[in-house]
Amino acid sequence: MGGGEGEGGRAVNKTVMGKVLLKNIENPNSADIAGYIKTGGYKALSKALELKPSDIIDEVKRSGLRGRGGAGFPTGMKWAFAAADSKKPKFILCNADEGEPGTFKDRPILEKNPHLLIEGMIISGYALQAEYGYIYLRGEYPKAKDILEDAIKQAHDKGYLGEDVHGKGIRFHLHVHQGAGAYICGEETALIESLEGKRGQPRIKPPFPVNEGFLSKPTIINNVETLANIPYIIEIGADAYAEIGSPDCPGPKLYSVSGHVKRPGVYELPMGTTLREIIYNHCGGILGDKKLKAVIPGGISTPILPADAIDCPMDFVNMPKRGSMLGSGAVMVFDETVDLVKVCYRAIKFFEHESCGKCTPCREGVGWMRAILERISNGSGRAGDIDLLIEVSNNITGKTFCPLGDGAAMVVQNFAKHFRSEFEEKIH
Amino acid sequence: MLSENAVKEIGLIRNKYHDVQSSLLPALYVVQREHGWLSPEALKEVGEILNVPKAEVKGVSTFYSMFRHKPMGRHLIQLCTNVACMIMDAERLVDILKSRYGLEPNGTTDDGRFSLIIMECIGACGTAPAMLVDTDFHDNLTEKYIEEILAKYK
Numbered sequence: 001m002g003g004g005e006g007e008g009g010r011a012v013n014k015t016v017m018g019k020v021l022l023k024n025i026e027n028p029n030s031a032d033i034a035g036y037i038k039t040g041g042y043k044a045l046s047k048a049l050e051l052k053p054s055d056i057i058d059e060v061k062r063s064g065l066r067g068r069g070g071a072g073f074p075t076g077m078k079w080a081f082a083a084a085d086s087k088k089p090k091f092i093l094c095n096a097d098e099g100e101p102g103t104f105k106d107r108p109i110l111e112k113n114p115h116l117l118i119e120g121m122i123i124s125g126y127a128l129q130a131e132y133g134y135i136y137l138r139g140e141y142p143k144a145k146d147i148l149e150d151a152i153k154q155a156h157d158k159g160y161l162g163e164d165v166h167g168k169g170i171r172f173h174l175h176v177h178q179g180a181g182a183y184i185c186g187e188e189t190a191l192i193e194s195l196e197g198k199r200g201q202p203r204i205k206p207p208f209p210v211n212e213g214f215l216s217k218p219t220i221i222n223n224v225e226t227l228a229n230i231p232y233i234i235e236i237g238a239d240a241y242a243e244i245g246s247p248d249c250p251g252p253k254l255y256s257v258s259g260h261v262k263r264p265g266v267y268e269l270p271m272g273t274t275l276r277e278i279i280y281n282h283c284g285g286i287l288g289d290k291k292l293k294a295v296i297p298g299g300i301s302t303p304i305l306p307a308d309a310i311d312c313p314m315d316f317v318n319m320p321k322r323g324s325m326l327g328s329g330a331v332m333v334f335d336e337t338v339d340l341v342k343v344c345y346r347a348i349k350f351f352e353h354e355s356c357g358k359c360t361p362c363r364e365g366v367g368w369m370r371a372i373l374e375r376i377s378n379g380s381g382r383a384g385d386i387d388l389l390i391e392v393s394n395n396i397t398g399k400t401f402c403p404l405g406d407g408a409a410m411v412v413q414n415f416a417k418h419f420r421s422e423f424e425e426k427i428h
Numbered sequence: 429m430l431s432e433n434a435v436k437e438i439g440l441i442r443n444k445y446h447d448v449q450s451s452l453l454p455a456l457y458v459v460q461r462e463h464g465w466l467s468p469e470a471l472k473e474v475g476e477i478l479n480v481p482k483a484e485v486k487g488v489s490t491f492y493s494m495f496r497h498k499p500m501g502r503h504l505i506q507l508c509t510n511v512a513c514m515i516m517d518a519e520r521l522v523d524i525l526k527s528r529y530g531l532e533p534n535g536t537t538d539d540g541r542f543s544l545i546i547m548e549c550i551g552a553c554g555t556a557p558a559m560l561v562d563t564d565f566h567d568n569l570t571e572k573y574i575e576e577i578l579a580k581y582k
Contacts, residue, residue, distance in 0.1 A: 098551055099548075100549075101510045101511055101512065101549040102511070102512055102549075103549075103551065103553070104553050132446070138551070140547070140549075141551065177450075178453065181493035181494035181495075181547075181548075182492050182493065183549075195450060196449060196450055197451065197452035197488065198449070199487060199488055200492075256553065256554060258554050258556060260515070264553070266554065296511075300510075300511060332511065332512060332553070334515065343511055346509075346514050350510055350511075350548050350549075353548055354548065356491075
């Protein structure tokens with residue numbers, strides 16, 4: 001077994017054949033197209049263009065790749081839905097909004113290996129017969145914008161983008177669209193609204209973007225990391241790819257680790273690596289050799305876990321069994337000295353700031369939760385405040401268009417579930 | 429008034445999209461880069477160029493926290509205080525900016541040199557605490573280091 005709590009099936013395969021997503025990330029020439037080509041870049045594109053679009057979709061389906069943005073939806077299935085819709089044109093959007101606090105996994109690809117993403121998008125565009133692609137990049141990454149735009153220009157000059165991709169008579173145009181500091185635009189329908197030049201407020205689903213997305217046309221939205229897996233899948237084939245990671249969630253995974261560890265950073269490891277291995281083997285353990293108190297495993301909106309949960313494999317199947325989620329793989333580590341009430345308050349302050357205001361339970365409820373947490377945190381909490389918090393959170397869950405409110409409610413519910421005594425101590 | 433260059437750049441941006449309104453956010457960025465903020469007059473002008481109603485332009489621009497609707501200092505400090513930065517003492521940096529530079533969140537120094545915006549995660553959690561000054565990332569900030577950095581922005 002790969003880790004303490006994994007159930008059934010093959011063990012996590014730890015022998016990844018070198019790095020896939022962070023390959024050459026330390027090489028300063030990787031952002032340049034010549035450097036990228038020198039290490040085998042754009043070979044997968046040549047191979048893909050010899051295949052039929054439907055064969056590429058089948059290959060991605062067979063690989064078992066699941067979306068790396070947080071929801072873990074099977075990528076090949078999403079593509080097949082969009083491909084089956086006869087409306088034209090189709091669009092492919094890359095979600096590079098990476099706004100989930102704790103998450104910085106896509107940044108190395110965007111800033112240091114942009115051609116990996118571009119190659120992945122061209123292949124995806126061909127597979128879906130989409131002629132236009134947009135990279136929705138968060139406003140907080142200004143350097144990445146320049147780097148991506150330079151890389152797109154290079155790919156264009158080289159004939160990989162434009163009216164006649166690789167001399168195959170296929171058309172694919174790619175642009176960067178810069179967001180402007182709204183977390184909600186990481187939600188795919190809000191992202192589409194924002195790309196259409198509107199306020200980034202989520203749409204009701206259905207219709208799903210695969211049928212009615214950008215400009216009401218079939219639209220595929222994939223995370224940076226998801227798209228960065230595509231060239232490798234085409235290159236080595238679905239079967240070899242599916243050997244990496246855990247059986248239900250194959251492939252490599254980027255984990256961005258922050259907080260109280262000795263070596264924070266972005267780690268590419270087989271999907272299903274346990275939190276213990278990530279924290280103690282790869283990140284060198286807790287800073288100052290203090291005791292571990294808690295971990296938020298997948299970005300701020302995923303449920304916090306106590307220290308005794310760290311033998312859980314980090315994947316889409318096992319984390320929910322342990323009461324949390326893989327999310328974006330953003331591991332936030334808290335040592336024994338951290339005031340978790342304050343962390344909870346700060347997290348909810350974030351959600352209050354980022355609520356788009358469309359749904360009343362989220363807009364009002366998250367504000368109330370913030371107010372209650374603020375008074376508990378500064379020592380003026382009242383008896384019954386913890387139950388009141390939970391009651392408010394229960395009135396948000398499941399009552400909103402998008403998962404932002406649910407995320408905020410989950411934060412409160414799980415902090416209270418695992419660390420209720422810390423809240424109680426502040427009230428008395 | 430927008431410069432001739434800005435108007436030209438907005439025209440080029442329009443070619444990237446299938447519909448006109450998609451160019452609204454990039455157009456607002458062009459103006460903000462030139463003026464440092466988005467004045468009511470500038471918003472009106474962008475709306476006229478793109479043929480998007482004035483109210484819609486304002487509604488959109490005020491939705492996004494990185495668009496500024498009042499004049500800013502010469503350099504914009506965007507300091508993160510979200511959880512990963514908070515547990516690495518980012519609040520202390522907020523105090524230092526207040527005590528040594530007289531700089532409050534959402535405020536501008538009297539000499540117009542710096543404005544401060546508190547950010548919600550800038551994706552530098554592994555090297556927290558972190559900030560952007562204009563478009564430059566600075567991370568692993570300490571009390572001493574932040575002063576060294578700011579000395580370079582006149």
